[in-house]
Amino acid sequence: MTELLDTPRLVLRRPNAADWPAARDFFMSDRSRGIGGPVSLGAAWRALAAEIGHWDMRGYGMWTVTLRDSDAPIGMVGPWYPEDWPETEVGWMIWSAEAEGKGYAYEAAQAAIAHAWAVLGWETIVSYIDPQNHRSIALAERLGALQDMAAQVPRPETPCLVYRHPRPEARP
Template sequence: MIPAPTLHTARLTLRRPDARDWVAFRDFMLSPRGATFGITTEGRAFRQFAAELGHWDIYGHGMWTVTLSGSDAAIGLVGPWTPPDWPETEIGWMIYPASAEGKGYAFEAARAAVDHAYRILRWDTVVSYVAPDNTRSAALAIKLGAVLDASAATPDSCKGYQVFRHPRPDALDKGEAA
């Protein structure tokens, strides 16, 4: 297993996902809140979770399990996602329990992930693919400073999605746009 960095923010820990996170992931994916991802069976949820775990071993990076500092319970998954059929490098996010929404956790974790992608992974660009009806994710991308890029390509599985392009952290520090 490739060692993975653990990120810490003011309130969160972002750690490599593992088997203990399966139930929270499955329950989210099979809930109405997870419907955006199109996973409708436990088998498909399992295969997607296995892909999340394997992404780290294949690429040396991947989405982190998000926990509240001092807790090990998974409240979400946030971070780099770069399958071979993705046209660009993406930062994705999902927060599992509805009780964790509206508290800024997704913003805090995604901001750390975007920063890591640019500064540590040395990515030239970062996008987020957002389903057209996922207004909360679109609002989060905008809050993160990302701008809609109507000319950007989307993965085949994300046709019709919006593409938000994230600014480099140094541009955010200076108050510049992407």
């Protein structure tokens, strides 16, 4: 279990209860529209609780992303594989509007994907993305992922694009 990853500008750490105010503000805001939000206070609480609990149930999970010089959370990035997911996913969400457009999601996602291949030993990695989440689509493509039209989606009743990340040996 790797509870901490470092990148040049970021620290990715296991989420904890202290992340609640930032998570709550994100999940209850229009910023969360690309992942099914905004949601109620209770649904926001359960969303963070699920992220924290994923670590205990799977031994890994999404990391809270912080800037190297601060423990204040700016988002979450990492491996995610709930019991009803068709495939192993690396996902991302930047909670802070001030952190957008600075390459933090890209930097954190690169580290998370490398970790999933090398440490978790995953055979496949996808990212499930709302078709209207253009920033997330652009990030997946920047990471080298290609849309997989034949892949199964987690919730067939909810529109979703599946982006498949290339294995390290397949990257140019």
